[in-house]
Amino acid sequence: MDGTALSARHSLSPEIAQLVARHKPGGPLERAFYTAPEVFAADLARIQHRHWLFAGYAFQIPKAGDYFTYRVGTESIIVVRGRAGEIRAFHNVCRHRGSRICSTETGHAHRLVCPYHRWTYELDGALVLDTRREFGVDKEDLSLKPVAIVDAAGLLFVSLSDQPPDFSEALATIRRKMAPHAIARAKIAHRPTPRNTPPPPTTCSATPPCSIPRCSPAWMPSWRAPTPASAPSASTRAMPCRP
Ligand code: FES
Numbered sequence: 001m002d003g004t005a006l007s008a009r010h011s012l013s014p015e016i017a018q019l020v021a022r023h024k025p026g027g028p029l030e031r032a033f034y035t036a037p038e039v040f041a042a043d044l045a046r047i048q049h050r051h052w053l054f055a056g057y058a059f060q061i062p063k064a065g066d067y068f069t070y071r072v073g074t075e076s077i078i079v080v081r082g083r084a085g086e087i088r089a090f091h092n093v094c095r096h097r098g099s100r101i102c103s104t105e106t107g108h109a110h111r112l113v114c115p116y117h118r119w120t121y122e123l124d125g126a127l128v129l130d131t132r133r134e135f136g137v138d139k140e141d142l143s144l145k146p147v148a149i150v151d152a153a154g155l156l157f158v159s160l161s162d163q164p165p166d167f168s169e170a171l172a173t174i175r176r177k178m179a180p181h182a183i184a185r186a187k188i189a190h191r192p193t194p195r196n197t198p199p200p201p202t203t204c205s206a207t208p209p210c211s212i213p214r215c216s217p218a219w220m221p222s223w224r225a226p227t228p229a230s231a232p233s234a235s236t237r238a239m240p241c242r243p
Contacts, residue, residue: 051164
């Protein structure tokens with residue numbers, strides 16, 4: 001299919017459609033696939049913001065108030081464990097003036113407090129203010145915007161879509177295959193500190209550099225899996241690089 005037909009059929013910009021049309025199946029991708037901002041934007045809009053993404057592990061936030069942040073393009077998501085042990089995800093955006101609320105990759109908080117004007121949110125995302133008296137609106141109107149999240153045997157998947165695609169079949173498979181590993185009961189055995197670890201790169205270190213942000217595996221915590229009777233052995237593994 002040529003670029004014009006591709007552009008019309010898949011609502012792609014002419015430049016990206018030409019790029020896709022030139023690509024030979026099984027062959028290497030042209031440089032623009034890695035470096036062009038338009039390709040990155042299309043990737044975010046058509047895939048990253050529509051589908052389910054692996055965000056991290058439940059064992060990263062074992063206690064109520066533990067959280068980590070997960071970045072998808074320019075978006076930041078807070079994944080936090082609530083007081084009853086449930087895990088929720090929110091857009092990391094204050095409902096007052098849009099400031100980032102959590103600026104670190106991991107942390108612990110009794111409540112989520114915006115650093116700008118100190119608006120404070122419960123771990124379930126509710127703003128700690130009488131919003132009806134202060135602003136004449138319901139509390140839900142000023143609570144943190146939730147992000148869809150599912151826990152699949154300790155693996156956390158999020159979707160930025162308002163209508164996430166059906167994930168039930170894949171979830172059932174993941175849960176069945178991951179259950180013997182008991183990842184939900186794993187514990188972090190070693191967490192590098194800023195003193196002994198260089199800061200993570202903010203962009204890909206490939207040559208030529210691409211525009212896709214990524215984490216360094218060296219900066220991620222290591223984790224030790226439990227040893228249930230069904231698991232072959234305990235092991236310490238580096239967590240995979242997050243996209
Ligand atoms: S922007 Fe968060 S309190 Fe003002």
